[in-house]
Amino acid sequence: xxxxxxxxxxxxxxxxxxxxxxxxxxxxxxxxxxxxxxxxxxxxxxxxxxxxxxxxxxxxxxxxxxxxxxxxxxxxxxxxxxxxxxxxxxxxxxxxxxxxxxxxxxxxxxxxxxx
Amino acid sequence: xxxxxxxxxxxxxxxxxxxxxxxxxxxxxxxxxxxxxxxxxxxxxxxxxxxxxxxxxxxxxxxxxxxxxxxxxxxxxxxxxxxxxxxxxxxxxxxxxxxxxxxxxxxxxxx
Numbered sequence: 001x002x003x004x005x006x007x008x009x010x011x012x013x014x015x016x017x018x019x020x021x022x023x024x025x026x027x028x029x030x031x032x033x034x035x036x037x038x039x040x041x042x043x044x045x046x047x048x049x050x051x052x053x054x055x056x057x058x059x060x061x062x063x064x065x066x067x068x069x070x071x072x073x074x075x076x077x078x079x080x081x082x083x084x085x086x087x088x089x090x091x092x093x094x095x096x097x098x099x100x101x102x103x104x105x106x107x108x109x110x111x112x113x114x115x
Numbered sequence: 116x117x118x119x120x121x122x123x124x125x126x127x128x129x130x131x132x133x134x135x136x137x138x139x140x141x142x143x144x145x146x147x148x149x150x151x152x153x154x155x156x157x158x159x160x161x162x163x164x165x166x167x168x169x170x171x172x173x174x175x176x177x178x179x180x181x182x183x184x185x186x187x188x189x190x191x192x193x194x195x196x197x198x199x200x201x202x203x204x205x206x207x208x209x210x211x212x213x214x215x216x217x218x219x220x221x222x223x224x225x226x
Binding site: 004042043045088090091092103104105106107108109111 | 149156157158159160161164214216217218219
């Protein structure tokens with residue numbers, strides 16, 4: 001398998017549920033990202049990890065909890081979400097945060113619906 | 116990072132060249148121009164990037180004006196599969212943390 005994969009592709013959950021989104025990159029990259037894309041809005045960066053260390057957290061509510069156990073895997077743990085959290089959640093990876101040029105490769109996204 | 120301005124939408128006939136403009140009048144000398152596109156309900160896809168010289172790859176060409184205040188992405192022979200939102204992003208070289216996506220241009224390729 002190549003590139004950046006995300007599972008599940010679609011998720012419907014109630015506000016009291018706990019679920020996790022998974023991202024895996026097969027590119028040997030050192031940096032991974034979570035983005036949120038709500039309907040008709042630009043992508044919003046949520047979290048950035050470099051070599052499994054969180055380097056950026058853009059004021060994301062605590063009901064979203066990221067985890068990066070190694071440089072190939074990234075999780076987004078969800079609990080007590082709100083309907084307004086329904087969105088497309090995108091994972092991306094890039095080679096290294098310290099090189100001059102740093103193209104990001106995106107996964108297909110998880111379409112999340114919170115009821 | 117410099118702000119970019121793009122038209123909201125554009126149409127292009129299949130087989131013709133699609134020329135997508137982007138204004139970045141406040142760009143600084145060390146900022147690159149990147150183009151990504153996002154096909155409906157998929158993740159964004161990198162297309163091309165450049166600093167001041169024109170660039171070409173298998174997907175597209177990037178023309179940057181001499182003063183670097185604007186650029187044009189050219190898809191030489193647009194196909195229906197090129198229908199997507201195209202994002203022009205300006206970012207400092209080495210600023211690897213995030214891509215700031217604006218609203219982009221919805222390109223619709225018509226049969």
